[in-house]
Amino acid sequence: MADSAITRAVRALDLIPYILENPGNSVEQLANKFETSSKQIISDLEVIFMCGLPGYTPYELIDLSFEDGIVTVVDAQVLDKPRKFTETEAVIVSLGLQLLSNLAENIESKDRISKLIEKLSSKFKATSQIELSLSNKPTHYDAVIHAITAKSNIEFSYKSLSKDEFTNRTVSPIRIYTSGGVYYLSAFDQNNNGLRVFRIDLMSDIQLISGVYKTGESPIFIQTIEFEIESTNELFLEKYSSIFNEVTKTKTGFNAKGLVSNREWLFRLLLSNRAEVTVIKPQDLADDLIDRAGKIVDLYADSSNN
Incomplete structure (x- = not known):
């Protein structure tokens, strides 16, 4: 399974400081240290090789050498120190x-969270002097949190301040947030078949009930993609790096794999870069793209004839 873009970014930030502090490491040794494959380490190093400070000339880019199997950092730019928190962070x-x-x-x-807090406190004095208090949380706060965690529907009596009356509600709780010191529940109201917001301090007689848990949200479309990108369009790869989680250098350019959630946006993106980007997967996307491009050409032809 390919690493996510976030995993690769974090590893890249750690790689350079580690190599500087531990010179003479081979690609294989780095792969063992960072618990990934040698192929992935080489891919990470190739990406890092294209990174640097604004300007992006050879003088601002990170300079690496790893062709002989031993990885050497020639110029680390700003990545010469391990990541660490500031006091504020x-x-x-x-x-x-x-x-x-x-x-x-x-x-x-x-317990695990407590240990992390203690670890932070031992390294940053300011963290031990600040304590978050939820003493003003409403009576039914814990019950609502439990329902959200369990993805369980709840039934409760709700007081309307504007009408000064109580109504019975059945909802699928989604999240809690605060505004002006007041706790609110965002939920899918099954009585009204829509999303609603409730003040938790106006809720009473809360009961967990069975039933289909709804959020009112449409299923998210996730499309796995694979592109062949020509070396002359490397800017495309850099500009849209957030959608790719695996990039491999090829003889003619790059093979890029990733995930997208908006097919229409993807269509427009590919139509504007079609000459230098080839869709490998999914095939239906490539077919639809050819069909849509053909229709656009036909529209231009019709307008020219008129």
């Missing part, structure tokens, strides 16, 4: 972990 992470700890119901998860 550590505080933000600590607050996030404390929030997760409050939300977690599993004891094992709470």
Whole structure:
């Protein structure tokens, strides 16, 4: 299974500092260290080789040598030190972990989060001086969190402030958020067949019930793609790198694999780069692209005749 773009980016940020601190490593040794294949390490190094500071001339790019099997960093640019948190970043992470700890119901998860918080506190003094408090959370907060975690429907009585009356609601809870110090529940209201927002402090008599859990969201379309990109269109690869999770250099350019969730956007992207991008997979996308391109040509022909 191909690594995600995020996994590759994180590994790339760690590779350069590690190579600088441990010179003389072979591609195979780096692959073992970072728990991936030698082929993937070479692919990562090729990507890093094209990275650098704005300007992107040979003077700003990271300079590597790995053709002889031993990886050497000639010029690391700004990646000469391991990634580390600033004091501010550590505080933000600590607050996030404390929030997760409050939300977690599993004891094992709470323990693991607690250890991470302690580890941060031992390295950053500011994190030990800040504590997140949910003391003002409404009475039914925990019950709602449990329902969201379990993806369970809930039934409750809800007080309308505008009408000063109570109504019974059946919903599929989606998420909790705060605004102005008030906790709100975003949920799919099965009574009205749509998304609604409820103030948690106005909810009472909450009960978990069985039934189909709905979110009101359409299924997300995910398309696996594979392109052959000519070397003359390397800018395309850099500009849309977020959709690719595996890139391999070929004799004529690059083979790129990835995932997209918007087919119409993908059509427009390919039509504007068709000459230098060949669709390998899926075949139906290539067929539809040829068909649509043909129709566009026909439209131009018709307009010329008129």
